[in-house]
Amino acid sequence: MTERIPGFATLAIHAGAQPDPTTGARATPIYQTTSFVFDDADHAASLFGLQTFGNIYTRIGNPTTAVLEERVAALEGGTAGLGVASGHAAQVLVMHNLLTPGDEFVASKKLYGGSINQFNHAFKNFGWNVVWADPDDITTFERAVTPKTKAIFIESIANPGGVITDIEAISNIARRAGVPLIVDNTLATPYLCKPIDHGADIVVHSLTKFLGGHGNSIGGMIVDAGTFNWSREGRYPMLSEPRPEYQGIVLHETFGNFAFAIACRVLGLRDIGPALSPFNSFLILTGIETLPLRMQKHCDNAKAVAEWLAAHNKVAWVSYPGLAGDRYHALAKKYCPKGAGAVFTFGLKGGYDAGIKLVSNVKLFSHLANIGDTRSLIIHPASTTHRQLSDAQKTQAGAGSDVVRLSIGIEDKDDIIADLEQALSA
Numbered sequence: 318m319t320e321r322i323p324g325f326a327t328l329a330i331h332a333g334a335q336p337d338p339t340t341g342a343r344a345t346p347i348y349q350t351t352s353f354v355f356d357d358a359d360h361a362a363s364l365f366g367l368q369t370f371g372n373i374y375t376r377i378g379n380p381t382t383a384v385l386e387e388r389v390a391a392l393e394g395g396t397a398g399l400g401v402a403s404g405h406a407a408q409v410l411v412m413h414n415l416l417t418p419g420d421e422f423v424a425s426k427k428l429y430g431g432s433i434n435q436f437n438h439a440f441k442n443f444g445w446n447v448v449w450a451d452p453d454d455i456t457t458f459e460r461a462v463t464p465k466t467k468a469i470f471i472e473s474i475a476n477p478g479g480v481i482t483d484i485e486a487i488s489n490i491a492r493r494a495g496v497p498l499i500v501d502n503t504l505a506t507p508y509l510c511k512p513i514d515h516g517a518d519i520v521v522h523s524l525t526k527f528l529g530g531h532g533n534s535i536g537g538m539i540v541d542a543g544t545f546n547w548s549r550e551g552r553y554p555m556l557s558e559p560r561p562e563y564q565g566i567v568l569h570e571t572f573g574n575f576a577f578a579i580a581c582r583v584l585g586l587r588d589i590g591p592a593l594s595p596f597n598s599f600l601i602l603t604g605i606e607t608l609p610l611r612m613q614k615h616c617d618n619a620k621a622v623a624e625w626l627a628a629h630n631k632v633a634w635v636s637y638p639g640l641a642g643d644r645y646h647a648l649a650k651k652y653c654p655k656g657a658g659a660v661f662t663f664g665l666k667g668g669y670d671a672g673i674k675l676v677s678n679v680k681l682f683s684h685l686a687n688i689g690d691t692r693s694l695i696i697h698p699a700s701t702t703h704r705q706l707s708d709a710q711k712t713q714a715g716a717g718s719d720v721v722r723l724s725i726g727i728e729d730k731d732d733i734i735a736d737l738e739q740a741l742s743a
């Protein structure tokens with residue numbers, strides 16, 4: 318008999334987890350320990366030499382986090398995952414595997430403002446040079462590629478503008494350039510979109526948002542699709558050259574289609590150190606168990622709110638790819654057929670001042686700098702998350718002065734709409 322492949326909701330609850338072998342605990346225990354006792358000296362030596370898989374020290378791996386890693390990798394359809402302290406840490410570890418000083422990567426200019434900052438400032442200090450391209454003109458990606466390009470980075474649904482990126486078209490450009498495509502799938506989650514099915518080689522997440530889903534823990538994840546040939550042309554020496562500290566083993570040769578995730582762990586986490594707390598892993602795992610239920614409700618509520626706003630006389634425009642007339646509607650139907658996510662922007666006819674007034678008058682919505690909580694959230698990006706960017710960058714990132722960003726929660730939709738109604742007429 319062929320083995321049944323579990324469905325998404327089943328994987329969200331079970332992937333990676335077993336009853337605890339010692340106690341029988343059914344929920345994954347929180348292994349709140351820094352370190353793990355070796356069986357004997359040979360066992361210790363083989364763990365340190367990467368000859369045996371096992372636990373050494375929580376900076377490099379932890380059994381609670383291991384369940385989370387396996388679960389997110391299963392949901393994304395990847396070969397392995399690596400949990401880290403935040404979404405931003407995931408991006409650092411990915412690029413640390415790929416780039417050496419002087420190298421370049423091409424990134425969509427429609428990205429979360431924090432990623433634009435990270436790439437423009439911190440990454441530049443590491444000698445990793447970003448070249449921006451426009452997801453609304455795919456040819457700009459092709460033109461941005463040079464012999465120094467080592468990767469392409471995009472978001473599936475871009476924060477905050479409700480932009481859906483054409484993953485397959487950009488994946489084809491990455492293939493022709495011989496570089497991996499990295500997709501930040503934070504806003505979509507694998508419930509709405511699975512970038513690996515569309516040609517992504519690496520998926521990154523801020524677990525802080527919809528995957529954890531309850532606004533209580535910061536975390537990040539790297540998922541290795543297992544698709545990229547790291548040894549071709551020797552362009553990725555971290556993976557294709559012998560590692561002196563591990564008796565000369567070549568990570569790609571030894572670990573095959575999960576070598577990228579291993580390199581992020583045994584070189585990235587080991588040396589850079591942004592480990593995920595086991596307690597956060599536990600909370601995020603619990604959140605993921607209800608991901609399909611929550612995401613569908615988030616999307617259904619978001620569509621209802623977007624439709625209501627689009628008909629409101631104080632609203633100039635609404636950018637939600639789930640709306641029939643939206644410029645990204647066709648891409649949303651292709652990449653996110655179950656719903657276009659729950660984060661979107663709209664513009665107020667009253668501009669900057671009206672935006673400030675709205676965020677000051679909401680009662681059910683929380684005015685704060687996060688997305689992907691059960692609760693409905695609101696922010697005026699130009700005065701907060703995107704304030705460090707120049708006016709041109711703000712506009713490019715979909716965060717002009719009249720823009721308000723919503724992250725629609727899973728409360729009753731009539732209550733969400735009633736709160737916006739009272740705040741808009743206040």
Ligand SMILES: Cc1ncc(COP(=O)(O)O)c(C=O)c1O
Pocket residue numbers: 403404405406429431432472476501503504522523524525535536537688
């Ligand atoms: C799309 C996206 N990617 C990455 C990040 C960074 O994640 P973290 O805050 O967990 O570092 C965020 C945070 O808002 C985000 O929205």
